Amino acid sequence: MPRRTGYGQFCPVAKASEVIAERWTPLVLREMITGCNRFNDIHRGVPLMSKSLLSKRLRELEHAGIIVRKEIPGESVNGYFLTESGEALRPIIIAIGEWGQRYVRSNFEHQDLDPSLLMWDIRRLIQIRHLPAEQVVIEFEFTDQTDAQRRWWLLKEAGAGEIELCLHDPGYEIDLRVEADLESMTRVWMGEMDVSIALRSGAVKLHGSRALRLSFQDWIGLSIFAHVEAPLSVS
Amino acid sequence: MPRRTGYGQFCPVAKASEVIAERWTPLVLREMITGCNRFNDIHRGVPLMSKSLLSKRLRELEHAGIIVRKEIPGESVNGYFLTESGEALRPIIIAIGEWGQRYVRSNFEHQDLDPSLLMWDIRRLIQIRHLPAEQVVIEFEFTDQTDAQRRWWLLKEAGAGEIELCLHDPGYEIDLRVEADLESMTRVWMGEMDVSIALRSGAVKLHGSRALRLSFQDWIGLSIFAHVEAPLSVS
DNA sequence: CAGTATCCGATGCGATACTG
DNA sequence: CAGTATCGCATCGGATACTG
Numbered sequence: 001m002p003r004r005t006g007y008g009q010f011c012p013v014a015k016a017s018e019v020i021a022e023r024w025t026p027l028v029l030r031e032m033i034t035g036c037n038r039f040n041d042i043h044r045g046v047p048l049m050s051k052s053l054l055s056k057r058l059r060e061l062e063h064a065g066i067i068v069r070k071e072i073p074g075e076s077v078n079g080y081f082l083t084e085s086g087e088a089l090r091p092i093i094i095a096i097g098e099w100g101q102r103y104v105r106s107n108f109e110h111q112d113l114d115p116s117l118l119m120w121d122i123r124r125l126i127q128i129r130h131l132p133a134e135q136v137v138i139e140f141e142f143t144d145q146t147d148a149q150r151r152w153w154l155l156k157e158a159g160a161g162e163i164e165l166c167l168h169d170p171g172y173e174i175d176l177r178v179e180a181d182l183e184s185m186t187r188v189w190m191g192e193m194d195v196s197i198a199l200r201s202g203a204v205k206l207h208g209s210r211a212l213r214l215s216f217q218d219w220i221g222l223s224i225f226a227h228v229e230a231p232l233s234v235s
Numbered sequence: 236m237p238r239r240t241g242y243g244q245f246c247p248v249a250k251a252s253e254v255i256a257e258r259w260t261p262l263v264l265r266e267m268i269t270g271c272n273r274f275n276d277i278h279r280g281v282p283l284m285s286k287s288l289l290s291k292r293l294r295e296l297e298h299a300g301i302i303v304r305k306e307i308p309g310e311s312v313n314g315y316f317l318t319e320s321g322e323a324l325r326p327i328i329i330a331i332g333e334w335g336q337r338y339v340r341s342n343f344e345h346q347d348l349d350p351s352l353l354m355w356d357i358r359r360l361i362q363i364r365h366l367p368a369e370q371v372v373i374e375f376e377f378t379d380q381t382d383a384q385r386r387w388w389l390l391k392e393a394g395a396g397e398i399e400l401c402l403h404d405p406g407y408e409i410d411l412r413v414e415a416d417l418e419s420m421t422r423v424w425m426g427e428m429d430v431s432i433a434l435r436s437g438a439v440k441l442h443g444s445r446a447l448r449l450s451f452q453d454w455i456g457l458s459i460f461a462h463v464e465a466p467l468s469v470s
Numbered sequence: 471c472a473g474t475a476t477c478c479g480a481t482g483c484g485a486t487a488c489t490g
Numbered sequence: 491c492a493g494t495a496t497c498g499c500a501t502c503g504g505a506t507a508c509t510g
Contacts (some may be wrong), residue, residue, distance in 0.1 A: 005501090010347045010421055012460045013265045013328060016335030021256040023502085030248045039348075039472050048243050050504050055473060065338065077471075084468050086340040092334060093248060100251030101308050103300065103320040110244040121246075186245055187348050225247045228410050240481095258482080276503060285484045312491070459501050 019064045024049050026093060028057050029066075033090050034224075035125065037079035044120055061086070075166060094224075101190070101225040108192070113182050117144050118189060119152045123165040125221030127153065132211065134158045137172045144181040176208040178216075191226025251368065254299045261286050261328060263292050264301075268325050269359065269459075272307060272314035281356055296321070329459075336425070336460040348417050350377050353424060358400045360456030367446065369393045372407045379416040411443040412450075421425075426461025427431045 001083040007014040009137075020026065025045060031045040043054055058080060061067045066086040072079040082089075118138060142149065153166040178185075184203040187193040195217050198204040206213045242249040244438060246302045251392065259281060266280040278289055299320040307314040317324075354375060371391040377384065388401040388409075413420075419438040422428040430452050433439040442449045 006346075007262060007281075008257070009262070009346055009352060010343060011262075011265070011332070011352070011458075012335030012425075012463075013332040014262055014335075015339040015341070015347075015461075016331045017256075019339065020331070021252075021258075021261050023256075024242070025258050026252040027244070027246075027249055030246070043472095046242075046244075048504095049466040051473070052475080052505090053503055056503090065340070067357040078392060082418065084466060088334055088338060088466075090252075092327065092330050095330065096251045096255070097246070097248040099320075099323055099327060100249075101246030103323060105300070106250070108245060109463065111241070112243055112250070114244065117244060117246070190245065190247075211441065216298065223246075228247075231319060231323075232280065278492095283484095285497080286493070288483055310478090371486090 013218055019058065019060070019066065020089065020092075022060070024053065024060070025057055026096065028061070029056065029086070029089055029093050030097070032080060032082055032086065034068065037081060039080075042080070043045060045117070047116065054060065056070065059161065073111075083227070097225050098228050101228040102231055108183055108186060108190075111185055115145055115152065115182055116151050118182070118186055119154075119165055122220070123163050125224075126156075126163050127219045127221050128163065129158065130215055130219035135172065136212070137170060137175050138212070139169075139177045140173045141177060141184070142182045143177045143179060144183075144190075147229055158200055174208060175204060176212040178202040178204065178206060188222075189226070190223050191228070195220070196220075254295070254301070255324065255327075257292070257295070259288065260292055260296070261331065263296070264321070264324055264328050266423075267302065267315060268323065268328055271345055272316060272326055273312065277315070278412065280352070282351065285413055287344050314429070332460050333463050336463040337466055343418055343425075345418075345423060347352075348421055350380055350384050350387065353388075353417070354400055356458065357424065357455070358389060360459075361397065361398045362454045362456050363391065363396060365450055365454035366391055370407065371447070372405060372410050373447070374404075374409045374412045376412060376414045376422070377417045377420065378414060379418075409443060409445040411441060413439065413441060415439040423457075424461070425458050426463070430455070430457075 009015075020029065027046050028042060031042045034045075036045060037041045039054070039058075043049070043051060045052065058067065058069070059190075062069055065083055067080045068083055068087065069080055090232070093111075093157050135158045136142055138154045140152045140154070148167070151169070153170055155164045155166055155170050155172070180188075180198070180203060184193065184198060188195055188198045188204060193203065199206065199216070206216055212219075241253050244250075255264065260316065262281050262284075263277060266277045268342055269280075271280060273278045274289070274293075278284070278286060278422055281289065293302065293304075297304055297315075299326065302315045304313055304315055306312070370393045373389045375387045375389070383402070386404070388405055390399040390401055390405050390407070415423075415433075415438060419428065420431060423433045423439060427463055434441065434451070441451055447454075
């Protein structure tokens with residue numbers, strides 16, 4: 001009888017794991033914790049997960065009382081929201097990420113690098129207050145990627161509070177071009193490579209607006225795990 | 236391509252989940268964190284897991300640098316030990332258990348009750364310092380169980396620092412007999428039912444040594460999650 | 471956009487048997 | 491006790507197509 005779904009134990013670790021340690025579920029929770037509420041937004045964070053499975057997982061989380069599905073205020077579509085129980089998972093997911101950042105070697109395996117995930121992450125954490133108030137267009141070019149994966153645009157409309165990620169050239173004048181290979185940009189984002197070192201070594205190059213170049217370190221948000229230090233022990 | 240093992244993401248939550256959110260793995264970690272080092276001891280905590288899978292998971296954890304396999308000091312068998320990385324998971328596993336205790340309804344589903352797991356847990360947390368120094372034999376009888384699952388014995392030899400769990404009558408004189416249905420005893424163990432209430436209501440009955448009866452509350456350890464309070468909100 | 475229904479192939483994992 | 495090797499199938503989950 002393979003996989004009876006459930007561990008058959010009353011232990012709270014087991015009962016909790018039945019819900020939150022299912023495949024993909026920690027990542028779905030991560031997306032919700034970082035503020036995604038709509039189905040397709042969540043799915044952008046886990047693009048390799050099939051939509052049917054995401055749908056199933058969301059139903060399971062709802063059944064477990066971790067999320068509720070309700071109409072998004074203002075819009076007439078419905079979304080998913082963490083309950084108190086779900087909010088209580090925030091420190092756990094964060095702790096798992098910090099543990100991963102600190103102890104899991106084999107980050108940056110080639111197969112894990114993904115420009116779309118990286119750009120989607122960067123977009124979320126751009127520090128808008130450090131950008132000019134007027135419209136800003138920033139192009140990212142990953143020099144080792146081809147075609148569809150090579151160039152990306154972040155677009156902030158004048159006065160807007162959100163950044164848009166574009167897969168096609170929006171046509172406006174480019175204010176800044178960021179040029180790097182995917183691994184370097186990912187390492188910078190993850191805090192594995194210092195921004196200043198990346199710029200000085202040429203691993204990341206900036207072209208365009210002097211103001212945007214100088215403030216790069218300010219407006220480029222880093223991963224929320226970028227601050228995590230290596231373990232004390234030399235292993 | 237079902238289940239490529241791995242999420243294809245550089246995010247530390249994903250990299251961590253690839254290791255610690257695999258099926259059974261949180262429970263294996265729980266066993267190690269609670270002090271089990273030997274293969275069969277670990278397996279007693281996850282009896283529904285096949286030995287081949289446990290073996291596989293241990294290899295994966297070793298490969299991930301979470302445990303090391305080495306000879307147990309004093310004995311000439313080898314066991315498994317948490318590394319620094321593994322020790323760093325302790326607060327996470329504990330937090331998951333606390334979350335589960337607080338938020339997962341559907342504890343005490345009939346299918347999750349298991350006298351052998353319960354007794355194995357109780358054995359581990361018996362407060363020996365609250366037992367008489369001489370030999371002590373305590374019999375547990377689960378009144379709703381049959382045959383092989385009905386009676387269990389905890390045996391402390393005179394002066395011993397460990398308790399032995401017996402599935403067959405060790406033959407010595409019984410100092411105390413604890414009588415309860417499995418669910419009541421489990422609820423008491425999990426902190427869902429107060430010990431004094433259980434005794435007063437007759438859900439748990441004690442027969443035998445007056446000293447052992449009076450000190451029951453002291454020597455019976457409760458689950459490490461028994462202290463966790465319900466959420467503030469009424470849900 | 472926001473999902474659901476159906477299909478079916480790969481694989482995870484339990485069962486069993488075996489080794490030192 | 492402490493595992494490993496082999497086998498078989500149930501189920502997990504991706505692909506595809508479809509709906510409002």
